[in-house]
Amino acid sequence: MNVKLANQPLELIHADLTLEFLTASQLETHSHKSLLTQAGFKAEAEQLCPLHEHRLLICGISDVSHENLRSAMATAIKTAMNYGYASIKLSQYGENLFKSLIEGAILGSYQFNSYKSQPKAISLKEVIFSTQNIDKIALNADTLTSILEESIIISNATNFVRNLVNQTPYDMTPQGMAITADSLSKTNNLDCTILDVNGLESEKMNAMLSVGRASINPPRLIHLSYKPKNPKKVITLVGKGLTYDSGGLSLKAAASMVTMKMDKAGGCAVMGVIKAVSELKLDIEVHAFVGAVENMIGGNAYKPDDVLVAKNGKTIEVRNTDAEGRLVLADVLGYAQEKIKADYIFDYATLTGACMVALGPYTTGVMGHNEELKQEWLNAAEKSGEYCGILPFNRHLKKLIKSDLADVCNVSSKPYGGAITAALFLDNFIDEDMKQKWVHFDIAGSAYTESAWDVHTYGGTGAGVRMTLNWLIENCK
Ligand code: BES
Ligand code: ZN
Ligand code: ZN
Numbered sequence: 001m002n003v004k005l006a007n008q009p010l011e012l013i014h015a016d017l018t019l020e021f022l023t024a025s026q027l028e029t030h031s032h033k034s035l036l037t038q039a040g041f042k043a044e045a046e047q048l049c050p051l052h053e054h055r056l057l058i059c060g061i062s063d064v065s066h067e068n069l070r071s072a073m074a075t076a077i078k079t080a081m082n083y084g085y086a087s088i089k090l091s092q093y094g095e096n097l098f099k100s101l102i103e104g105a106i107l108g109s110y111q112f113n114s115y116k117s118q119p120k121a122i123s124l125k126e127v128i129f130s131t132q133n134i135d136k137i138a139l140n141a142d143t144l145t146s147i148l149e150e151s152i153i154i155s156n157a158t159n160f161v162r163n164l165v166n167q168t169p170y171d172m173t174p175q176g177m178a179i180t181a182d183s184l185s186k187t188n189n190l191d192c193t194i195l196d197v198n199g200l201e202s203e204k205m206n207a208m209l210s211v212g213r214a215s216i217n218p219p220r221l222i223h224l225s226y227k228p229k230n231p232k233k234v235i236t237l238v239g240k241g242l243t244y245d246s247g248g249l250s251l252k253a254a255a256s257m258v259t260m261k262m263d264k265a266g267g268c269a270v271m272g273v274i275k276a277v278s279e280l281k282l283d284i285e286v287h288a289f290v291g292a293v294e295n296m297i298g299g300n301a302y303k304p305d306d307v308l309v310a311k312n313g314k315t316i317e318v319r320n321t322d323a324e325g326r327l328v329l330a331d332v333l334g335y336a337q338e339k340i341k342a343d344y345i346f347d348y349a350t351l352t353g354a355c356m357v358a359l360g361p362y363t364t365g366v367m368g369h370n371e372e373l374k375q376e377w378l379n380a381a382e383k384s385g386e387y388c389g390i391l392p393f394n395r396h397l398k399k400l401i402k403s404d405l406a407d408v409c410n411v412s413s414k415p416y417g418g419a420i421t422a423a424l425f426l427d428n429f430i431d432e433d434m435k436q437k438w439v440h441f442d443i444a445g446s447a448y449t450e451s452a453w454d455v456h457t458y459g460g461t462g463a464g465v466r467m468t469l470n471w472l473i474e475n476c477k
Contacts, residue, residue: 001077001109002126003102005148006089007141010130016085019076021061021069021093032056046075050083057088064093070100070385074108074455080124081109087126092133095140098147101129103385103466106155107455112166150280154469157276158462164268165448165460169244169261173217174292177241177264181222181271181290188226188278195221205331207310208291211324214298217243221332222290223339224271226278231285233476236342237274237468238332240325240349241267241292248295248321249303256353262460263325265447266348267292269464276469284476289336291328295321307406311335314428315406323410325351326422330429337431344373344437347426348464349444354418355391356445362453363387364463365442367423369435377439380471385455386463387446391420398424419444 006013024043027033032051036058041049043060045068050057059076061068080088092098105127113119129148131141164172164180172180178194185192197218200209205221212219222241242263246252252260267290274288302308306318308327311334316327329347336345355365364381366374366388374390381388400421403409408428412421423440430438446463449456 001106001124003105003148003152004126004128005131005141005144006128007131009132009136010089010091013089013128013130015087015089015126015128017055017057017080017083017088019057019059019080019088019090021059021064021072023061023063046072048076048079064097066097066100066385069093069097070104071454073101073104077105077108077124077127081122084123086123087128088124089128089130091130092139092144094133095143095147098129098144099151100385102148102151103155104455106152107158110159110162110457112163112459114167153276153279154466157272157279157469158465160275161265161268161272161462161465162460164271165262165265167261169294172261172264173243174212174220174241174294175217177243177267177290177292178220178222181224184271184275185224188275190274190278191225191227193223203311203335204309205311205335207308207316207327208293208331210302210306210308211248211295211327212293214248214301215294215296217294219291219293221335222267222288222292224274224288226274226286228281228283228285230283232283233343234285234287234340235472235476236287236289236336236340236345237270238289238329238336238345238347239267239270239291240264240329240347240351241290242325242328242350243292243294245295245322245324246297248324249297249301250321251297252322259448259450262448263350264292265350265443265460265463268460269348269443269447269462269468272462272465273468276465277472280469282472282476284472287336287340287342289332291332293324293328295324310429312429314408317403317406317409319409320411323422325349326410326425329426333426333429337434342437344439345430345434346439346441346468348441350447351442352419352422352444354422355442358391358419359389359445361445361449363389364446364467365389365391365419366439367391367393367420367442368439369393370437370439373436373439376475377467377471380474381467384466384470386467388467391423393420393424397421401425
């Protein structure tokens with residue numbers, strides 16, 4: 001969707017349709033009140049009423065807020081895409097709400113049609129915002145322009161991630177992830193290093209290699225970096241990039257295996273973030289590491305009972321091959337910390353079903369040792385339109401991943417608190433000097449959806465992208 005700003009009053013802008021958001025009290029004094037009321041319109045949240053003869057689309061909102069406008073814009077645009085109009089125009093609702101409207105329009109109009117032989121043609125191509133607000137007061141055009149530019153970059157990066165996540169495991173293999181990273185590095189002027197199996201062997205990344213061993217699609221480690229001249233901070237991002245998670249020999253049940261192409265969403269998210277950071281030209285050095293691996297079965301598969309030696313030398317007792325993400329991350333976190341001395345290290349992973357049990361299917365789990373840092377992330381998420389919740393560590397939970405055989409076990413001895421014990425497993429691979437600088441994000445629920453919600457439609461959501469850009473912009477000045 002093409003989103004534009006016109007430095008004109010709304011009435012002078014040429015467009016096929018006008019979109020208006022109305023609260024119940026605004027409905028009372030609206031010029032089309034009787035027509036709208038006859039049509040059963042009550043201005044309930046996201047209730048839509050088209051008045052085609054007036055070229056108007058009215059959308060209800062409970063009150064004017066970021067969350068309501070973002071969602072309402074997405075709902076309105078999805079509906080408008082079913083009509084035959086080519087363009088839609090609307091007024092401003094204040095400078096600080098503009099971002100939400102733009103994101104609602106771009107994220108809400110996203111469609112993934114790569115696997116449709118005959119995708120439905122959509123007439124709607126353009127959303128035009130006036131620089132005037134609903135009371136016909138002109139807002140600052142320069143401020144609005146810079147909000148528009150920033151929001152377009154962030155929304156497009158989110159859609160870039162969605163496109164990657166939505167590709168089938170046949171199309172998006174670890175090699176495919178590496179090719180994607182390589183072409184991103186060329187278009188966005190990033191450095192790109194890819195390690196193949198030989199490279200992983202020389203780096204002693206045996207945990208990651210073991211997970212990928214039974215696949216005909218060999219693993220790849222991707223390192224993308226963006227290095228501005230005088231960076232304010234150095235940030236490392238690590239993503240779980242399981243292009244397919246069958247569970248391995250601890251095979252998933254048939255129903256749970258469906259959607260496991262999304263297990264690469266953390267890896268895709270860090271690529272989306274570095275894409276946006278480079279386009280926004282932020283003064284922050286960013287390194288994105290992705291462990292791209294396929295977890296399969298076969299005669300040479302790694303097994304429950306194996307003991308793996310991770311890159312940092314720690315030994316891991318494998319009791320469940322479906323807890324593979326933490327094994328891949330153990331090595332990638334080790335590699336990332338060895339190569340880059342960063343101010344912060346953040347990892348993103350569709351790590352546990354338990355995170356969804358704890359927080360529901362829309363919320364990212366936030367874990368780490370630094371309370372203040374986690375709170376910063378909660379604020380960034382809230383502002384960006386993502387949902388985050390802190391899952392607290394404690395010393396008793398840590399005991400649940402003790403192993404009698406090796407240094408640590410890859411699964412917990414108790415069936416509760418699985419998102420936290422997974423994070424506590426990762427903690428074994430965070431260097432002492434990075435403990436307070438690390439945050440782990442479990443995006444198992446938030447990264448993928450099979451039913452539309454908020455600005456999301458079926459498929460990848462791009463979880464992690466908006467909140468991370470918000471955190472970077474706010475905290476690396
Ligand atoms: N990729 C899954 C976690 C997952 C589940 C993500 C559902 C999204 C939706 C992960 O590799 C996994 O299988 N975790 C196991 C861990 C268990 C074996 C300790 C899980 O959550 O069941
Ligand atoms: Zn798994
Ligand atoms: Zn997994």
